[in-house]
Amino acid sequence: MLLFRHILLASHGTLGAIAAEDMALQICADNGMIDHLIVVPEFWQGMTGDDWLNNGVTRDQFQSYLQTELGREIDQQCQRLHRKISASACTYSSLIQFGRPDQALLQCTKKQRYDLVVLGSPRPRRMPDLMALRSTMLTKQLVTAMQTAILVAPYPK
Amino acid sequence: MIYTQKKPALLIIGLLMLAIWFGVDTGLLNPVLAHLSSGKPYKYLNEISSLPLYFGVVAVVTGCWHWLGPHEEGQLDYYSSTIAGGMLILLITMLIRWFIAPQIEVISVDLGLIGNTGKYIHELLGLNYVVLGIVAGIIIANVFKVPDWARNGVRLSRLGLKTGVILLGALYSAAELKNLGGLSIIMIGFFVLGSVGIVLWIGSRRNISNSMGGVLSAGMGVCGVSATVAVAPVVQAKPVEIAYTIGTILLWGVGCMFAFPIIGHLLDMSYVQFGAWAGTGILNSAQVVGAALAFQPDGIETLMVAEIFNITRVLILPVIVLWLAIWYVKREGTTSSGTTSSGINVGQVIITKFPVFVLGFILMFALSTTGMFAPASHYQGKYFGNTPAQGFKQENLLNAEQTEQLRAEIIVIDENEDRVAVNRLIKNGKIMTIEDDNAIRSIINAGTLSDEATAILSAAHDAVRHTARKIEAFRQWITWLFAFGLVGLGMQITVSSMKQAGGEPAIIGGIVGFIKAALSLIVVILLIGDTV
Secondary structure (H helix, E strand, O other): OOOEEEEEEEOOOOHHHHHHHHHHHHHEEEEEEEEEEEEEEHHHHHOOOOOOOOOHHHHHHHHHHHHHHHHHHHHHHHHHHHHHHHOOOOEEEEEEEEEOHHHHHHHHHHHOOOOEEEEEOOOOOOOOOOOOOOOOOOOHHHHHHOOOOEEEEOOOO | OOOOOOOOHHHHHHHHHHHHHHHHHOOOOHHHHHHHOOOOOOOOHHHHOOHHHHHHHHHHHHHHHHHHOOOOOOHHHHHHHHHHHHHHHHHHHHHHHHHHHHHHHHHHHHHOOEOOOOEOHHHHOOOOHHHHHHHHHHHHHHHHOOOHHHHHHHHOHHHHHHHHHHHHHHHOOHHHHHHHHHHHHHHHHHHHHHHHHHHHHHHHHOOOOHHHHHHHHHHHHOOOHHHHHHHOOOOOOOHHHHHHHHHHHHHHHHHHHHHHHHHHHHOOOOHHHHHHHHHHHOOOHHHHHHHHHHHOOOOOHHHHHHHHHHHHHHHHHHHHHHHHHHHHHHHHOOOOOOOOHHHOOHHHHHHHHOOOHHHHHHHHHHHHHOOOOOOOOOEOOEEEOOOHHHOOOHHHOOOHHHHHHHHHHHHHOOOHHHHHHHHHHHHHOOOOOHHHHHHHHHHHHHOOOOHHHHHHHHHHHHHHEEEOHHHHHHHHHHHHHHHHHHHHHHOOOOHHHHOOOOHHHHHHHHHHHHHHHHHHHHHHHHHOOOOO
C-alpha cells in the first residue's frame, strides 16, 4: 500500500470530515506528519446581519461571545484530533485560517509542499448533521487550481 | 491602526455627485429627466438640483484629504474614515431614487396595467427606490464585495436608521401616538409572547437543545436578527445554532419584504392596516421598515405606523431577554459564568439592552407637542384651514364635473359617516371640518372609489390640509435617512449567511413565521380601520 509522509488534512469535525481523518490515518506513513487545517469561514464576519436596533454594548457582547465560542470549538477539534493522531505513529500540527475554505486550503498548499491533501465529502442532501454549516471546501475553483493530489473520503453511510 | 485609506475613491464619488448637479443645473440632463417623468414635471427636481451640490462639495474636499493628507491614529482618523462608505451609500441611493427607480416605472407603465388589478407591475411588486436600494446593497455586498475603504462607513448606516426614527418622533400627534401605542402593545404583546411560546413548545417536542430553542424563539418572536444578537450570549447558543437562526431569519425577512407589499396592494390594504401587519408579521425589524416604505414610497404614513410597532418590539426585547435568561438557567441549572436564576441581574439586563435611541424619539415627540416645530394650531404636523385667511385657494373649490363624479360613486361607500362627509363636500365644494377630512382620508386610503374619484378626494384633502415648513423638511430628511440606512443594511446582508438557513430552525421558523404572518393579517383586516 502506498503511504504518504506529509498530509494536509482538512477537518472541522463533521461526519464527512471524521471519515477523512480516519482515511488520512490509514495512509499516513510511520513517523509521517499530518497538518490539520481548520478554517473559520468568512461569513462569520457578517453574522450580525442587518441588526440595527441593538446598542454598541450588546453588539460588542455578541461579537466577543461568538469569538470565544468559535475559539473554544476550534480548540476542542484540535485537541480531539491531536489525541487521535498522536495515538498512531504520526505527528500532528494544526493550521487555523480565516476566510473562504477553498482559498485557505489553496494558500496552505502554496506555502508548504504536501504529498497529499485529504478532505471529506460534502454532506449529502437531507442528511442531518448539526455540526455542519453550508461552507463547502471542495469547489470547482479548488480542483482547477490545486497542484497537489487530493483524496476525497466517501461520506459515511 | 490607521483607518483612513489613501485612495481617490471618495474624491471620485464627490466628482460624480457634482457632475449630476452640473448636468441638472445647466440643463444637460433635461432630456433624461423629461424621459423619466413621462412628460409630467420631474418630482425630484428640488432634491436633484441641490443635494448633489452640497454633498458633492463635502465629498470632494474630504476625498482630497483622504487621498493626499497625512493620517494619524486616533478618533479623528476613525470618524473621518466613515465618510467614504457613507458617501458611497448616498451616491447609490441618489442614483436609484432619481434615475433607476423612475426608469423602471417608465418601463412598467409602458407594459400596461396588470390584469384587473388596476395597477402597474412596479406598483404591484413594490419596485421603488427603497426595495431597489436594498437589492442594490445586497448585490454590491455579495457580487462585488464592499471595498475596504467603505467598510467603516457602511456600518454607519445603522445611525441613519436610528436618526430617522428619532426625527419621526416629531410627526406624531398625541392622539395618534396613544392610539397606535395601545394597538401595538396589544398586537405585539400577543404575537411576540405567542411566537416565543410556540417556538419553545415546538422545540421541546422536536428535542432541540435549550440554547437553540432560546435563540430561535427570540429571533422568531421579537425583532429578528437584533433579538438573536441580544439573546445568543444569554442562552449560550452555539455558533452553528446562531448561524442557522440568523440564516433562517434573513431569508424569511427578505422574502417577506418583497411578498408583503404585493399582498398588501392586492388586498387594497390601507396605510394603517399595512403598517400594523408589517410591524407584527415580518420577523426582522429592518425588513419592516423596508416593506413599509416599499408599500408607500412617496409618503411616510405607513412607515409611521410600522415604526411604532418596531419601537414596541425593541422595548419588549429586554423583557424577553430576561424571560429567556431565567427560563434557560432554570432548565440548565446554571450558565457558564455560574449565574443562577436568583442571581440574574435584572437591572443590568434592562440597562444594557435598553434601546437609547427610543429616548430620542420620545424627546422629539415631547418637543413637537410644545409647538417648537409647528404652530400650536397645527395638528399632526398639519393644520386644517378652509378659508382664504387660513390658506385655502378659491380655485380649489370642486367644479360641477367633479361633484357629479362623486355623486355617481357615493353609493359604493359603506360607512354612513363617510357618506355624510362626501355629501357635505359635494354641497360646499370643499371639506368643512377636521372630522370630515378624516373621513375623506379614510375613503382615499381604502381605495374603494375609482381612480378619478379618489383623485378628486385627494385634491380636496390637500386643499384644506397645510403642512408646516419644518415638518415638511423633517419628512424629507426622514425619507432620505431611511433610504440611506436601508441601502447600507442591504450591504450587510450576505448570501453566505442566508445560505446557513436549514435544519430544525428552518422548519420551526417556517411554521411559526407563516402562522404569525397569516394570523396577524386576519387580525389586522378584521379589527383595524383605515385611520387611527
